Amino acid sequence: MKPDVEYDAIVVGSGITGGWAAKELTEKGLRTLVVERGRHVEHGKDYVTEWLPPWELPHRGRGDRELYARDYPIQSKNYAFGETTRHFFVNDREHPYVTAGDREFRWIRGYHLGGRSLLWGRACWRWSDLDFEANLRDGHGVDWPIRYRDLAPWYDHVERFIGVAGENLGIAHLPDQQLLPAWEMNCAERALKAKLEREFPGRHLTMTRVANLTRDHEGRTHCQARNQCARGCSFGAYFSSLSSTLPAARRTGRLTVVTDAIVESVLYDEKRDRAAGVRVIDVKTKQAREYHGRLVFLNASTIGTAQILLNSTSRRFPNGLANSSGEVGHNLMDHLSKAGARGAVPGHDDEYVYGRRPTGTYTPRFRNLRGPDSDKLGFLRGYGIQSGASREGWERGMARPGIGEALKATLREPGAWRMTMQGYCECLPRHENHIGLDAERRDEWGIPLVNIHWSWSDNEKALREDMKTQAAEMLEAAGCTNVRTYDDDAPMGFSVHEMGTARMGRDPKTSVLNEWNQAHDVPNLFVTDGACMASNSCVNPSLTYMALTARAVDHAVEELKRRNL
């Protein structure tokens, strides 16, 4: 089938960056096609579990164990997965991938319109030059081709639209942001903050900056404190492609969305030396068809984007499109998390909360702030710590002795306060951590399976050990009792912050993208999802992806006008 429409721009993927690309491209006047591999999801209407109280869940939240084991062995390990959210995760059996030596990698995916923007944790921090200069200063990876000043106005632009609640601290390595009023700390957290900051000058306990609205904003309603975001929110109270960017793009009248269409490869026109469009496989009919456009934006997620590039071969690019450097698929990173410390918070027995706050507290990075191993601890870079205090609920009764009227009377009242800290450790970019295409195995649409090779380096492990110790020390100093460290020894992918497989850089020989997220090899091809990242920082990455996307679109449209593409 030869389509008669040629689009100004084609965006592959409708998640957090695809949505932003669509909004910016259409608002700048481009007729834009968004291609989504999963099903259509209608904001509000398709949030089918949103209004179910606990007693209307067949297994009261526990789900169907056999089904999970058979079809969701990986997805079901994600914290947001459950009886109310399963339909926003892929079926692992239908969407397989392989790993080297069968070492578990948790590739968490949502194949539907809006992608993982429906499921994300919503924490929004800016990077700083401590991050953008890290590769240059310690020699790992390649130097970022941009610095904080290049991205700062685009952070402003994105934050003003999405709405981020939080407090500015005025610290250089965690730059101030455009913020709505912060969520508030509960009584226990306030007390812990006071002691922690007194005992550890320079360290902070602050509210997480989060894309849950504390005020009505941009036509969306403020957060109702239900804390069930991943079911979907018809108030539009947290930022997602479905609540925010895709509606904005639609309002321009220049947006076309195609769902159930898997991009198999990017078409390359050798004569013009340009990307010509995309070849897609229809999920239902398995028929191939093409879409043509003057610009191609890849926003298919870090691993998905690399898979498409590697599968787009031609005479000029036998090893994958825009891959003359050989770096496509390489330098895969994720944060090392799922470790930290927990403790009991004495007192505050007569204090409680109303409502379910959709976020927690945070301790920004405090290690190696003056450069590589500047704290002389034997490791590079650092970590941030997510945390939160709450009172134990009725569930505590499952783990302790007691039955009858006494048990019922006890559980009627809330239990003790507990504080948990979980660190997010920066991961070094290393060539050997990579994804490739499996030589033999293909999915049911004929696309070669992703093959993932990964390991943590000693640096990440050293960061984790220090983080656990420091988390425990801070809890003890803040007055917690019964402090214990924990470590789930989580595999890569667990933090769902995978990035790095088509990195930006100054040199086309060692990087895939230039300072505008533009492929060195193919000027009308842009990659603005997590694949573009040259290093990992320790903060949650989505905000940076969004700012890079808006900046890249601005450049692409200018270049198109100058007829340089």
Added chain:
Amino acid sequence: MTTPADAIDRREALRRVALLLGGTLSAPAIAGVLAGCSQGESATRAWKPRAFSAEQGELVATVADRILPATDTPGARDVGVHRFIDIMMAEYYSPDDRRRVLEGLRDLDTRAQRAHGRSFVRCTAAEQLALLTALDVDAFPPAPVPQADASETERGGTGSPAATQTRSEPSPARREPHWFRTMKELTLLGYYTSEPGATKELRYVQVPGRFDPCVPLSSDTRTWAV
């Protein structure tokens, strides 16, 4: 309050969820969940358990009701916790888990016979409570007290760098939980996530609308169900 219209709406809502969840929700499961929504004077009437025999179903209902009895609010039997346990045994737990729980129930009856010459359900309330309390002690043995050595005692008060040493939690032993733990866990889950359990015994607000970070606790403040 449950009106017939509500029940129909719920049935519809559940069908939609069932469809969404891959159509795995059986008619008895829907009935069971609906029973959990209504105040159940008829909670055991005309009920055909799937994982249990009728006698075992009555035994489970009795055990659950001793764990969380009716007080000024409904008890486990009133809200149909036994139906929920039956659904979980039929649909969630493995055959091995089911066997473990059924053996446990048989053992409970044996204990009742031995101690009182009657099956468990025929024992007096006090006898039942005593039998279950003994089981509860078996299922939740007191945690071993960590050996406090001299350095640990010291570091509490001094705040010295040594005070930073912490023990890692041991990895949970991979052995089967005591059957009574499973029974108690399911009783609590079924009860506190039921409509009466969540809204009468505890507190549940579907749409809080705001977050108040520090609210004073009074003598009649209830735990949040969610």
